[in-house]
Amino acid sequence: MTSTILAKTPVAPAAAAGGSPPRQARKRRGRWFRGPYGLITPAIVLITVFIAVPVGTVVYFSLFQYNLSKPWATKFIGLDNFHTMLFDDPQFWSSLGITSVWVVAEVVLQLVLGLALALLLNRVFRGRALVRALMFAPWAISGVLATQIWLLIYNPTTGIADVLSQLGAQSGFAPLAAGGSAFWAAVIAELWRGLPFFAIMLLADMQSIPKDVYEAADVDGASAFKQFRYVTLPYLREAIIITTLLRAVWEFNNVDLLYTLTGGGPAGATTTLPLYIVNEAVGARNFGYGSALTIAGFVILLVFSMIYLYFGRASRKESK
């Protein structure tokens, strides 16, 4: 149990392995490896070709009427796509509203429950490693698989409703059939999959809090709650700011689960902005308008992140 090594990585064993090389190795072998630029070139090329150029292309396409299924109608239309989006497309605004509720609900639930879970798993108890492994398992599950699993649970003939009816209660529980409940059913399924990530991130930082701080707090007679409030939370604040931001961005963009679980329905009640984009791109092959929506999403995300980080930084300076 006490394999406490101070260095993050053991140093001793491999140091010996590097000795006694052949002499000619001193010659300039593998010149390609000599500079940092050679090393980062592959990454730069890949990122340029498959991320930077596509981002530019999206900007370019957003100025066109461009539908892959109607190639003859392709033409430059300036900012018309954006005009349509802002003034003539109620679906855009409703998808924005749904996206915000989705992101806020997921991040808040995952933060609160993830913090609780991390606190629990940070304690020492029998079988902790096993419990940890089990609890983190949904992290590795894809959105589609989560959908498949939760479909069984939400389906009236195979899931909760069926279990209830066997117990004698007629519940009529069919959460995916109605707009409001379908949304929250999706929130719970996503929570199931997203919770481990939050717990892992917070747990990793909790383990780096020095032990003696708690000892000092204990000597001063601080209760467990006060230790949490005045020791644990301040230490975790950076981690919480970064993790919530990453998670917000991730949940904003997350479409796998919604696309497969509800498909955006019923009646658009779960169509977030990215899901709307995917429906335009994959379903309607409407690349011009889809690109304009994409840019809207990207700008919103960017502005949100900057504001969030700005306030995160500002409050940090204040507390110092």
Added chain:
Amino acid sequence: MTALASPPALNRRPTRERAPGETRSGIFNHGLPVGAFLLFTLVPFYWMIVFAFRQTGSTLPLPVPFTFDHLKTVWTDLGFSTYLWNSVAVALCTLLFTVVLALLTGYALARFEFRGKSPFMVVLLATQFVPGAMLLIPLFLIFKQLGLIDNLFALIISDTVFQLPLCAILMSNFLKNIPIELEEAAMIDGCSRFRAFCAVVLPLLRPAIVAVGSFAFIGAWNNFLFALMFINHNDRFTLPIGLNSAIGEYSADYGALAAGGVVAAVPVVIVFAFMQRFLVQGVSAGAVKG
């Protein structure tokens, strides 16, 4: 149980043991909440397993009477054997490419000061804000130009590109924790930089490679959107889109759906179990501190 609690690994971060104020672990302030979380986590998995291995018609909440019929159905009739091999190919290639590229990039970031380094870091981080869903359209056109539509390489490339930035940062953070003196010593002894890296640093990077490799594998295994957009032909389906089309077509055959889910879940769960103990460590070493 105790053996599980302390795997005999050299590379573990120090686990804090019994810090004051967290020693009490009674059934009410501990057992109950842990139990509740476990229930929430495990019941959905259990439900899937029950349906996958229970004969159609049975309503017991157990996989009784037990059957492999559903598994056989998805494996042969629904083409999940093909989907599985496609997924394995994509995930393993992505793992390989991502690890190699992350090593190269991470090494450059950890061991060199160079002009343009901080802009490069900013670009790496900025890619995390570019969502896959938003690049579907241009990526589709690029892969069409390259003739890679309906080709698994489209998935391997796009998965690698999207995994690489965070993996490279993670790798460089790991590398920074390995004293540079080790390499310098080897180089003074006559090793080339490359040889010094292979002989001295690479063995120490094992946990990082496991972490990065697992992230890449799981990410590629689970990727749905790219496969949905770039793959149209049945023979090239990966498991996520195979599962998705099964959800559409066989929505009434719950046993088969659940069995398909089991096929999709088993490999990631194995990979996850393998890397699980590196996970917390990997995340804390690679955490992007603002």
